[in-house]
Amino acid sequence: MELLLLSNGSLDGESALLDEMQVAHLHVKWENLVVPGDFSGILKEIPRVVRWKMEPSDMIFQLGVIEYLGWQGSRIINPPETILACDKASMYFTWRTHLAGSIRFPDTIISREKTRLLDFVRNHVKCVVKPLDGQAGRGIYLVEENNTEAIDNLCTTLDRKKALFLQDYIPNQGFEIRTVLIGDDVSFQYARGGGGFKHGMGSGGKAWRVMDVLPDLPAGTLSTMLSIAMKVKKITGLDTVAVDMLPDLDGTPWLLEWNPFFSCGGTVRLGLNIEEQIVQYLLSLP
Structure with a gap:
């Protein structure tokens, strides 16, 4: 098996793209995975690459499966050890240790x-x-x-x-900027907002092109945000990551969080082929 996708449906878009490309892969939902039975059934062949998304309610089980596959030689996207830097407390300590001189973080x-x-x-x-x-x-x-x-x-x-x-709470302009990094060479930036004080798609927010909010940002803000996102990726060791930063009323960016299990909702209509680039990245791995 070359490629395994593990999620509870949140990787359907990537699976559909692989189908269109006629790339052999296996898409398994966490709820259908039984250990140890599936290691002699569904997963009897260890995949070369594993792409996964965690469900917080079942974290220990999922980490155990992913660690096992890594021990058997699978290339894991994102590696389980990198996820340890992605909870709220670890983000704060990471910022305080490595990024406090580069960007603000809410008290x-x-x-x-x-x-x-x-x-x-x-x-x-x-x-x-x-x-x-x-x-x-x-x-x-x-x-x-x-x-x-x-x-x-x-x-x-x-x-x-x-x-x-x-x-x-940081008074702001009603949107945040998400910077998505895939591997070492691909990046996307777009704005999210409109969902009240929470800006994400899951909270009723919408995605906008950065050009739509660019007049509200000081010159060089997007470049600064890209630089910060690249530092986050290097520090954490994540292969794919979305880094969210909030411009305040003066346009000064504040680091909010980063997400290794981000969704791409609303980005296709903006012409951003994020899922396609993730699939291309998976297929490029040795």
Whole structure:
């Protein structure tokens, strides 16, 4: 087997492209994978390349499968060890260690202590609450000092999650810039916004061409963002990554996060062939 795709349907676009190109591959949904049975059935032949997307609710099982395939000689995109740098806490520590001199990052607290979290909200007035293990904008909401309902929600979330990630809310122009890197040679940039304070497609946002927002950005901003994204890719070791940065009201970029399991929703209509380039990258691997 040359190429294996593992996801719960989020790689359907890449699978369809491989079908069109008549490239032999196997597309398996995580929910249909049984260990150890499938290693003598569906996966009895170890694939040369494995492209995967993680579902956070089933992370340990998926990491175990991916590590096994890597041990058997498969080239994994993205390698499991690189994913360890992609949770919210690791992003903050990576920025603080390697990128603090290059780009701003919202003031952040990670804590289990309710008193410290509430003090942070009082000091910043308006904050963004993010789950440490979230994906696609799920579980992210705003909390303000004078909003009793939001404060109660924060306390309830803390009781359920045991630790929370809070950031200062950065006033902005209503969009973020996503920079996508594939391998060492391919990059895309586009704007995302329109979904309220959350800009992603999963939160109701839309994709725009960077040319549509370019007049609102200082000269050189996109180049700076590309440079930061390339640093993130080098530091983490990811093969494919989407790096999201937020221009504030003055157009100054702030690093929000990076995502190894990004979607390409809304980009085809912009003329961005991201999935096609990912497929070409997979086929180019030795």
